[in-house]
Amino acid sequence: MTQTVAAPSRASTGARRRTNANQRRQNRAAYLFVAPFMLVFVLMLLVPLFYSGYLSLFATRLIGGSQFAWLTNYIRAFTDADFLAGVGRMGLFLVIQVPIMLCLALFLALAIDSGRARGAGAIRLLVFLPYAVPGVVATLMWGYLYGQDFGPIAQVFRALGFGAPNLLSASTILGSIMNIVTWEFVGYNMIIMYAALRSIPSELFEAAEIDGAGQFRIAWSIKIPAIRPAIMLTVIFSIIGTFQLFNEPSLLKGLAPNVIDNAFTPNYYAYNLAFINQDVNYAAAIAFLLGIVIAIVSYVVQLSTQRREARAS
Amino acid sequence: MRKNAPRTAVALGTGLLAVTLVLSGCSGAGGTGGTTSTKTVSQADIDKAMNTPTTLNFWTWVPDIKNEVALFEKKYPKIKVNVQNVGQGAPHYQKIRTAVKAGKGAPDVVQMEYQYISSFNVTGNLLDLAPYGASKLSDQYTPWVWNQVKRDKAVYGIPQDAGPMGNLYRKDILAKAGITKAPETWEEYAADAKIVKEKTGSYMSDLASSQAGQMLGLLWQAGVKPFGYDGDKGVTVDVNSAKAKEVASYWQKLIQEGSVSTDPDFTDSWYQGLANGKYAGWLTAAWGPVFLQGTAAKTSGLWAAAPLPQYSSGENVSGNWGGSSDAVLKTTKNPIASYELAKFINNDAESTLQFANKQFLFPTATKTLESTDFTDQKADFYGGQQVNKLFAGISGTVDTKFEWLPYMDYAYSSYNETMGKALAAKGDLSAGLDAWQKSLVSYGTQQGFSVNK
Numbered sequence: 001m002t003q004t005v006a007a008p009s010r011a012s013t014g015a016r017r018r019t020n021a022n023q024r025r026q027n028r029a030a031y032l033f034v035a036p037f038m039l040v041f042v043l044m045l046l047v048p049l050f051y052s053g054y055l056s057l058f059a060t061r062l063i064g065g066s067q068f069a070w071l072t073n074y075i076r077a078f079t080d081a082d083f084l085a086g087v088g089r090m091g092l093f094l095v096i097q098v099p100i101m102l103c104l105a106l107f108l109a110l111a112i113d114s115g116r117a118r119g120a121g122a123i124r125l126l127v128f129l130p131y132a133v134p135g136v137v138a139t140l141m142w143g144y145l146y147g148q149d150f151g152p153i154a155q156v157f158r159a160l161g162f163g164a165p166n167l168l169s170a171s172t173i174l175g176s177i178m179n180i181v182t183w184e185f186v187g188y189n190m191i192i193m194y195a196a197l198r199s200i201p202s203e204l205f206e207a208a209e210i211d212g213a214g215q216f217r218i219a220w221s222i223k224i225p226a227i228r229p230a231i232m233l234t235v236i237f238s239i240i241g242t243f244q245l246f247n248e249p250s251l252l253k254g255l256a257p258n259v260i261d262n263a264f265t266p267n268y269y270a271y272n273l274a275f276i277n278q279d280v281n282y283a284a285a286i287a288f289l290l291g292i293v294i295a296i297v298s299y300v301v302q303l304s305t306q307r308r309e310a311r312a313s
Numbered sequence: 314m315r316k317n318a319p320r321t322a323v324a325l326g327t328g329l330l331a332v333t334l335v336l337s338g339c340s341g342a343g344g345t346g347g348t349t350s351t352k353t354v355s356q357a358d359i360d361k362a363m364n365t366p367t368t369l370n371f372w373t374w375v376p377d378i379k380n381e382v383a384l385f386e387k388k389y390p391k392i393k394v395n396v397q398n399v400g401q402g403a404p405h406y407q408k409i410r411t412a413v414k415a416g417k418g419a420p421d422v423v424q425m426e427y428q429y430i431s432s433f434n435v436t437g438n439l440l441d442l443a444p445y446g447a448s449k450l451s452d453q454y455t456p457w458v459w460n461q462v463k464r465d466k467a468v469y470g471i472p473q474d475a476g477p478m479g480n481l482y483r484k485d486i487l488a489k490a491g492i493t494k495a496p497e498t499w500e501e502y503a504a505d506a507k508i509v510k511e512k513t514g515s516y517m518s519d520l521a522s523s524q525a526g527q528m529l530g531l532l533w534q535a536g537v538k539p540f541g542y543d544g545d546k547g548v549t550v551d552v553n554s555a556k557a558k559e560v561a562s563y564w565q566k567l568i569q570e571g572s573v574s575t576d577p578d579f580t581d582s583w584y585q586g587l588a589n590g591k592y593a594g595w596l597t598a599a600w601g602p603v604f605l606q607g608t609a610a611k612t613s614g615l616w617a618a619a620p621l622p623q624y625s626s627g628e629n630v631s632g633n634w635g636g637s638s639d640a641v642l643k644t645t646k647n648p649i650a651s652y653e654l655a656k657f658i659n660n661d662a663e664s665t666l667q668f669a670n671k672q673f674l675f676p677t678a679t680k681t682l683e684s685t686d687f688t689d690q691k692a693d694f695y696g697g698q699q700v701n702k703l704f705a706g707i708s709g710t711v712d713t714k715f716e717w718l719p720y721m722d723y724a725y726s727s728y729n730e731t732m733g734k735a736l737a738a739k740g741d742l743s744a745g746l747d748a749w750q751k752s753l754v755s756y757g758t759q760q761g762f763s764v765n766k
Contacts, residue, residue: 278720
């Protein structure tokens with residue numbers, strides 16, 4: 001096999017060598033361009049990842065020191081009601097908040113793209129603006145707005161003669177956090193979708209319009225299918241973002257210390273395990289499991305839409 | 314070319330593995346327990362150390378502490394002190410732990426609240442200051458404060474400030490309810506609270522659902538000994554003792570009557586509550602009076618200070634909430650100079666008086682507590698009352714024997730999830746204490762301590 005392949009190539013060795021040298025030089029350039037990224041990627045992502053994987057296999061106690069513990073930490077996580085409750089809470093968050101946020105973003109993107117809305121530029125900027133506010137600042141601001149005694153929302157309710165709602169109670173806190181996250185990220189997702197909408201060739205709309213399609217028909221049958229990859233991107237980003245929720249619970253805890261517990265979100269739980277319980281090993285295991293959960297959910301979502309697309313075509 | 318790819322991947326992989334192994338090697342050295350050299354340091358050693366050019370790193374959050382440090386640098390011109398604020402409370406301790414674990418970048422001297430001393434001792438991070446002369450300082454400090462920094466013969470920090478507890482209240486609001494003097498017993502306090510709520514709508518005070526420190530101070534006053542630690546493996550947890558439950562049931566009644574609120578403290582809404590009369594009082598520590606002056610400035614002159622109400626009349630005991638010391642980390646390369654810094658700023662007459670009068674840290678050194686420069690000050694905010702004198706008196710009534718767990722970070726956070734939840738829900742506080750107990754025992758056992766055995 002190798003001989004038959006090698007034989008004809010001998011004739012053109014000279015040319016081969018030249019292209020080889022050329023190609024090698026090009027390859028070298030490519031590696032050189034990728035190198036800075038790879039270096040940071042390895043140092044800041046792979047090394048810590050391996051290290052925390054290594055840590056998660058140990059058990060360190062305040063008395064008795066560190067011991068190799070195989071998968072004990074992972075087994076513990078599967079029976080840890082706090083961790084599972086946190087994952088469940090984020091599942092609920094995912095099912096409720098993400099569709100609301102993305103539908104809103106899509107609606108806004110379509111509205112601005114249609115060119116019918118007046119002051120589209122200003123709307124675009126205003127909707128996007130919250131994303132420019134750091135998450136920490138946003139949470140502090142909303143925390144003030146939610147305040148039961150002196151918060152503006154409560155004051156409006158009182159002025160209208162209703163009782164002030166407690167937006168930081170056990171039953172309302174998840175909704176309050178959903179509201180903050182939606183406020184923060186609608187604009188961001190809208191911009192991704194809007195950018196995708198702008199890249200659809202306009203002949204399609206013209207053709208559709210000639211065929212008598214209205215704006216809604218165009219949006220539904222042309223625009224949304226055309227930007228499906230962009231929508232997928234925002235879905236995946238939102239899934240990752242949801243499971244990584246950290247700023248909002250950790251800051252609102254100051255206002256509602258008894259409502260938000262240490263395991264409110266899995267990410268916040270990992271942080272508390274490491275820095276309050278001083279259990280770095282278990283925290284590493286939780287972080288790893290969280291990564292796996294995110295990967296699985298993202299994969300399932302992607303797979304299901306791909307399959308639907310395959311069926312459609 | 315493509316054939317090479319797997320090989321490079323393997324090389325990369327092994328390289329990474331090597332790196333992780335090297336990295337993990339560093340963290341392996343986390344010694345437990347403290348073996349300390351008992352060799353005392355001679356005056357000659359001290360003189361030599363203080364005349365050698367040295368730079369010390371000092372982590373603290375105390376505002377303007379540079380002024381006291383400057384006094385130290387003036388006395389020992391060869392020593393340079395680098396003061397850094399890495400955050401207050403939890404972030405501060407997290408950074409110390411991280412630096413100690415990393416084996417690099419840890420400071421020489423650190424600010425250390427009393428309740429955290431055991432937590433850092435259990436991992437062997439604090440230097441025993443006794444051989445450097447700290448044991449000789451014992452009679453210069455309030456006895457209960459000194460008990461906070463010592464264990465057997467070892468001394469783990471030089472006391473800086475303390476928080477003996479008292480009662481700050483709004484004279485005008487109480488007067489509106491027809492009450493002219495501060496309640497002397499808890500029984501009176503409960504009766505007054507009911508009247509105040511009925512006649513003025515204000516809560517008598519706020520028992521914050523997020524504040525283990527305040528609750529522990531009140532338990533401290535009642536003579537409860539919730540925690541114990543033998544310095545090694547033995548831990549005692551008794552937060553749900555009969556006495557503790559008595560205290561809890563007292564507060565439960567007031568909370569359910571609606572005369573005491575349970576809002577989380579140190580939040581915007583709580584600050585406003587103090588400033589606009591939502592709360593008619595605040596059971597707080599000796600650092601509270603000045604803090605309140607800043608928070609509720611527009612209510613100046615309306616406040617007064619009194620000792621905590623007592624369980625039986627004629628008694629005079631108090632508890633403590635807060636306060637801290639300066640400790641030296643074992644990793645320091647300059648133990649003598651570090652000790653001298655901790656000692657000087659917290660022991661020198663000029664330095665301690667400056668702490669007390671300029672930074673309003675409530676003093677722990679008896680000579681400062683007795684100094685008329687401190688006690689005779691009249692506070693306008695409290696209608697000209699000599700608040701310092703009052704709290705200096707209270708300082709002597711704090712029960713001396715109160716210990717902490719070697720895992721107070723966890724104890725505080727778990728308080729919020731057990732007792733704090735019960736407080737916020739105006740629910741069963743006794744069950745809250747039981748839940749706290751259970752969580753502290755199970756965490757301690759899991760961490761390798763022998764709990765209550």
